[in-house]
Amino acid sequence: MLSYALRRLLQGVLTLWVMSLLVFAGVYAIGNPVDILINPQADQAEIAQAVAQLGLDRPLWQQYWAFLSSAFSGDFGMSFVTRAPAVALILERLPATLELALTAMLIAVVLGIPLGLLAGLKPDSWISRAIMAGSILGFSLPSFWVGLMLIMVFSVQLGWLPTTGRGATVDVFGIPLSFLTADGMQHLILPALNLALFKLSLLIRLTRAGTREAMLQDYVRFARAKGVSESAVVRVHVLRNILIPVVTVAGLELGSLIAFAVVTETIFAWPGMGKLLIDSINVLDRPVIVAYLLIVVFLFIVINLLVDLLYAALDPRVRLEATR
Amino acid sequence: MSTASSPVRELFSGFAGDRIAWFALWVLAALLLAALAAPWIAPQDPYDLAQLDILDSKLAPGAASASGTTYWLGTDDQGRDMLSAILHGLRISIGVGIFSTVIALALGIMIGLSAARAGGWTETLVMRIVDLQLSFPAILIALVLLALSGQGVDKIIIALVVVQWAYYARTVRGAALVELRKEYVEAAVCAGYGSARILFRHVLPNVLPSLSVIATVQVAQAIALEATLSFLGLGLPITEPSLGLLIANGYVHLLSGKYWISFFPGIALLITIVAINLAGDRLRDVLNPRLR
Numbered sequence: 001m002l003s004y005a006l007r008r009l010l011q012g013v014l015t016l017w018v019m020s021l022l023v024f025a026g027v028y029a030i031g032n033p034v035d036i037l038i039n040p041q042a043d044q045a046e047i048a049q050a051v052a053q054l055g056l057d058r059p060l061w062q063q064y065w066a067f068l069s070s071a072f073s074g075d076f077g078m079s080f081v082t083r084a085p086a087v088a089l090i091l092e093r094l095p096a097t098l099e100l101a102l103t104a105m106l107i108a109v110v111l112g113i114p115l116g117l118l119a120g121l122k123p124d125s126w127i128s129r130a131i132m133a134g135s136i137l138g139f140s141l142p143s144f145w146v147g148l149m150l151i152m153v154f155s156v157q158l159g160w161l162p163t164t165g166r167g168a169t170v171d172v173f174g175i176p177l178s179f180l181t182a183d184g185m186q187h188l189i190l191p192a193l194n195l196a197l198f199k200l201s202l203l204i205r206l207t208r209a210g211t212r213e214a215m216l217q218d219y220v221r222f223a224r225a226k227g228v229s230e231s232a233v234v235r236v237h238v239l240r241n242i243l244i245p246v247v248t249v250a251g252l253e254l255g256s257l258i259a260f261a262v263v264t265e266t267i268f269a270w271p272g273m274g275k276l277l278i279d280s281i282n283v284l285d286r287p288v289i290v291a292y293l294l295i296v297v298f299l300f301i302v303i304n305l306l307v308d309l310l311y312a313a314l315d316p317r318v319r320l321e322a323t324r
Numbered sequence: 325m326s327t328a329s330s331p332v333r334e335l336f337s338g339f340a341g342d343r344i345a346w347f348a349l350w351v352l353a354a355l356l357l358a359a360l361a362a363p364w365i366a367p368q369d370p371y372d373l374a375q376l377d378i379l380d381s382k383l384a385p386g387a388a389s390a391s392g393t394t395y396w397l398g399t400d401d402q403g404r405d406m407l408s409a410i411l412h413g414l415r416i417s418i419g420v421g422i423f424s425t426v427i428a429l430a431l432g433i434m435i436g437l438s439a440a441r442a443g444g445w446t447e448t449l450v451m452r453i454v455d456l457q458l459s460f461p462a463i464l465i466a467l468v469l470l471a472l473s474g475q476g477v478d479k480i481i482i483a484l485v486v487v488q489w490a491y492y493a494r495t496v497r498g499a500a501l502v503e504l505r506k507e508y509v510e511a512a513v514c515a516g517y518g519s520a521r522i523l524f525r526h527v528l529p530n531v532l533p534s535l536s537v538i539a540t541v542q543v544a545q546a547i548a549l550e551a552t553l554s555f556l557g558l559g560l561p562i563t564e565p566s567l568g569l570l571i572a573n574g575y576v577h578l579l580s581g582k583y584w585i586s587f588f589p590g591i592a593l594l595i596t597i598v599a600i601n602l603a604g605d606r607l608r609d610v611l612n613p614r615l616r
Contacts, residue, residue, distance in 0.1 A: 015456060023468070140598045142548045144555045145571060145590040152583055163579065256461040263463070263552055267575075278556055281471040289471055300460065 008308055012301040019297045023290055024064050079280075079288050086291035090273050094295075095175045096166060097272030100264065101257040103188060104195035109250055112200045113243075116207025121234065123212065131204060138201030143260065147194040147267040154190060162187050164269035191268040195261060199253055206249055210242030217241075244314050251307035255300040345606030352599040359418045362411040370409040371563075400573060400585045410592050413567040418596065420477070420566065421547035424484035429539050431485065432492020433531075437523045439493070440500035451497065454490040462487040462549060470558040480559050484546050495538060499531040533611045540604035544597045551593055567593045 058066075079086050119128040155163040166187050177184070214220060215238065223233050262274030269275065273292060280288040358365065399405055439450040457465065469483040503509065504527065512522045551568030553559035555575075560566050565573075567589045574585025 015459075018456065136601065137598070140544070140594065140601050142551055142568075142590070142593055142597070144552050144568075145586075145593065148571065148575060148578060148586050148590070152578055152587075156579060156583075259461040259464040262467065263556065266556055277467070277471075278558075281467075281558065293468060296464065297460075304459065 004312060005309055008305055012305050015301055016294075016297060020068060020294060021064075023293050079285050081280075081283055081285045081288075086287040087295070089276065089288055090291055090295055093271060093273040093276050095177070096270060097258060097261050097265070097274060099177060100188070100191055100195060100261055100270060100272060101254060103192040104257055105199065105250060105254055107192055107196040108199035108203050111196075112203030113207050113246065116204040117211055117234070117239070119204065120208040120211025120215070123208075128208075132208070135201040135204040138197050138204075141197070143194060143198055144263050144267060146197055147191070147264060150190050150194055151267070161190055166271055191264050191270050194267070195257060195264045198260070199250075199257065202253065203246065203250065206246050207242060210245060211238055214238045214241050244311070248307055248311045251310070252304060255303045258296060258299060342606050342609075345602055348599045348602035348606070351595065352603055355414065355596055355599065356418065358411055359415040362415040365411065368405045368408040370404045370412055400570075400577075406570075406584060406588055409565065409570055410567070410589050413565055413570050413589060414592055414596070416560065416564055416566040417547050417550060417568070417593070420481060420484070420550050420560070421543045424481045424546050424550075425488060425539055425543045427481070428485045428488035428542075429492050429535065432489045433496050433528065433535070435489065436493040436496025437500055437527065440497045440504060441519055441523055447497075450493070454494050457490045458494070462545070463552065466549060466553055467556075467558065470553060475558065475561045477560060477564055480550055480553065483553070484550060487549065488542055488546065491538060491542065492535065495535060496531055499534060500527050503527045503530050537604060537608040537611060540607055541601060544600035544604070547593070547600075548597055 119131045154161045265272045265274040277292045439447045466483045473479045554568030555572045570589035
């Protein structure tokens with residue numbers, strides 16, 4: 001287990017390094033911030049001064065080295081636009097994104113597993129067909145359009161819920177949270193539902209497939225022969241066996257929820273780091289883009305690492321497979 | 325070729341057995357036809373400013389203009405007929421989706437087959453890159469590429485190709501490894517054929533069925549991703565409005581109750597994606613020998 005954990009950790013660090021190289025190379029190979037950030041009316045001396053101030057006149061490897069060494073100390077430079085440290089800007093927005101992503105995952109898990117179980121236990125009933133049709137729709141509906149329709153129905157037509165923003169927040173250990181106030185909850189529900197829809201469909205399908213497979217296994221037949229009640233068969237034998245892969249997928253999908261939050265946050269003007277990314281792209285605020293990318297990649301690697309280790313701890317076949 | 329017609333006929337009878345898939349296939353054919361014929365069947369050229377009348381702007385669906393034409397799906401803020409805009413948008417969305425998928429497929433086949441054939445550290449390196457890429461969501465990679473490269477049809481196609489090739493490379497390599505161990509390959513090697521001939525004439529035809537299913541569903545993914553990126557303002561430029569851009573244009577008017585500018589392009593997008601997914605699902609069942 002320890003050697004497996006160490007090897008996965010090393011892989012994670014390597015991935016992070018490769019990504020830092022790719023991101024940096026991409027930024028320098030394609031973008032030219034000089035054109036965008038410096039006033040077109042500026043004369044040569046002013047441009048030169050600005051370039052020197054931003055460190056754009058040094059050789060590439062020196063810029064990369066400076067970038068890498070300061071990245072280790074958590075310094076990704078100052079935003080070209082607001083002059084605030086890029087990392088601080090993103091970390092300030094991180095709680096909002098995490099709150100949104102975790103709420104969405106909670107909705108997906110709490111609704112997806114029971115619905116998938118139901119569809120798997122009675123595959124031919126009309127309710128299962130309705131659930132599966134709904135999940136196909138959930139897969140096919142473009143998430144940004146669903147967001148617009150949610151706003152149209154619940155905010156514009158019915159007037160039940162607010163359209164944008166985060167609402168009132170409460171500070172818990174200095175972190176602002178929306179879900180603790182009624183107003184914040186009202187602001188949270190539509191974006192979270194929007195973000196959850198795709199994962200909800202995914203979990204329904206996974207749980208249904210797992211349930212159908214588990215119902216055919218010998219241990220279920222044996223439990224029934226033993227006289228175990230049907231609800232106990234489902235609860236103890238079926239659910240326990242399908243929960244490992246389902247929870248693993250849910251964990252791995254958390255990273256993609258954070259990435260997809262970019263879309264939801266833009267639609268609902270949710271002040272998370274995804275919206276910050278889009279705003280920064282529009283003004284080519286390079287340090288913020290780079291910092292966002294590396295922080296998200298870092299989050300991804302940490303999440304994947306934790307889920308992998310958890311999976312290996314729960315299911316011994318995984319680590320045996322990996323060490324072979 | 326008489327042998328080629330029988331699998332095709334089999335494919336059609338496989339589709340005919342499932343009413344929903346058969347219906348999806350017809351819808352898809354109609355959409356493709358509409359997209360191809362958009363410049364001729366659209367009531368108006370939505371990008372010829374001479375044909376637009378600002379007095380007709382933001383008309384509700386079914387409203388008639390001053391000159392007597394009826395706008396069945398309403399008009400946008402510039403007095404553009406939404407039906408015409410959707411037909412043209414469909415053309416761009418489907419075109420970009422198919423084109424990028426075909427290029428990514430070709431690239432993935434080349435890389436996947438070569439990796440399977442080469443083996444050793446070349447294969448390991450290629451597959452590590454594939455793993456690395458597939459561990460990040462497509463939207464994140466596409467966002468980054470477009471953030472760095474800017475807008476344009478070529479840019480979005482490049483981004484969609486970069487996002488997709490790894491799926492095909494992984495699938496092709498996996499399937500090719502299985503095929504390369506089979507006896508017909510051994511026979512071809514004994515017959516003295518070169519490795520390129522064996523890969524493309526013998527292995528590839530056996531790998532293609534499973535790839536075609538992935539590619540079909542991937543077209544829907546590509547269309548959805550392009551629409552999302554265009555909606556965020558990072559995809560296609562305003563001169564080439566895809567469905568995603570039309571939806572983005574209607575976003576500001578949504579809050580004042582003028583739903584149709586966003587709603588109808590979204591419905592067109594939805595029908596396209598659902599039709600492709602349903603047809604792709606059926607295609608997988610028809611092509612899967614284990615289910616027959």
